[in-house]
Structures are given as C-alpha cells and as structure tokens.
Amino acid sequence: MQSALVVDRTLQVDMNDTMRFTPDLLQVAAGETLKLVVHNSGKLPHEMVLGSEDALKAHAIEMKQSAGHSGGHDHASGNDLLALSVKPGETKEWVIKFDQAQTLQMACLIPGHFEAGMKGQVIVQDKPANEHDHSSHKH
Numbered sequence: 001m002q003s004a005l006v007v008d009r010t011l012q013v014d015m016n017d018t019m020r021f022t023p024d025l026l027q028v029a030a031g032e033t034l035k036l037v038v039h040n041s042g043k044l045p046h047e048m049v050l051g052s053e054d055a056l057k058a059h060a061i062e063m064k065q066s067a068g069h070s071g072g073h074d075h076a077s078g079n080d081l082l083a084l085s086v087k088p089g090e091t092k093e094w095v096i097k098f099d100q101a102q103t104l105q106m107a108c109l110i111p112g113h114f115e116a117g118m119k120g121q122v123i124v125q126d127k128p129a130n131e132h133d134h135s136s137h138k139h
C-alpha cells in the first residue's frame with residue numbers, strides 16, 4: 001500500500017521542436033491527483049509552465065528582459081507558476097493536483113517558444129459528485 005500519493009490518472013504530454021505540446025489541451029477534475037509524464041522528443045530544451053494567463057505573461061516578459069538569466073531567477077519560486085524543465089530526450093514525471101476548478105495556461109517560456117505557439121491549456125473542472133461517494137460519505 002502506498003500511503004503518500006495515490007495517482008488517479010496518468011497523462012502523457014509530448015514536447016518537441018515544432019513548438020507544440022501534444023496534446024495541448026488537458027482536461028482534469030478538481031481534486032484529482034495527476035501524474036504527468038512529460039517527454040521532450042526534440043533537440044532543444046523545453047519546459048512546461050502552468051499558471052494563470054496573467055502570471056505567464058508576466059513571467060514571459062521577465063524571461064525576455066533578463067535574457068541570459070541575470071538574477072538566477074527560479075521559476076518554481078513564483079508562487080502562482082509551476083514549472084518543469086525537460087532536457088532533450090528526457091522524460092519527467094510530475095505529480096500534481098489542482099484543488100479548484102479553473103482554467104490554466106500551459107506554456108514553454110524558453111525565449112521564442114511561447115511566441116512560436118508553444119502553449120496550451122489545462123481545464124480543471126469540478127468533479128462530478130458520482131464517483132467515490134454515491135452511497136455514503138465518511139468524514
């Protein structure tokens with residue numbers, strides 16, 4: 001038995017040098033624990049950044065202004081962005097959970113990639129209340 005994290009669903013996402021996420025639309029349920037298996041099948045590094053549109057735009061501007069990373073800015077430290085960098089040929093697993101219904105943007109913020117269309121969406125929907133607790137609910 002695993003006590004820590006029970007993954008409800010595994011989703012595979014491919015990133016490549018045509019500047020696309022495949023698929024570029026993920027539909028998940030709020031509260032569902034997901035395992036994203038993110039593969040970079042290109043020859044360039046790519047990253048998957050998740051966040052609100054505003055947070056992503058702000059970050060994209062930052063990346064451009066500090067091209068050549070001056071300040072050692074770490075994506076993961078921005079509180080409303082989640083980021084996963086994947087080197088060429090690598091696959092990374094990312095266990096992630098969204099607690100509330102929302103629409104998140106997915107983007108690769110490596111300079112030039114987002115502009116080239118490397119973006120997508122994650123749609124988090126309220127979970128239909130019929131899955132686990134149809135007969136009884138425990139508190």
Ligand SMILES: [Cu+2]
Nearest residue numbers: 046047108113
């Ligand atoms: Cu990219």
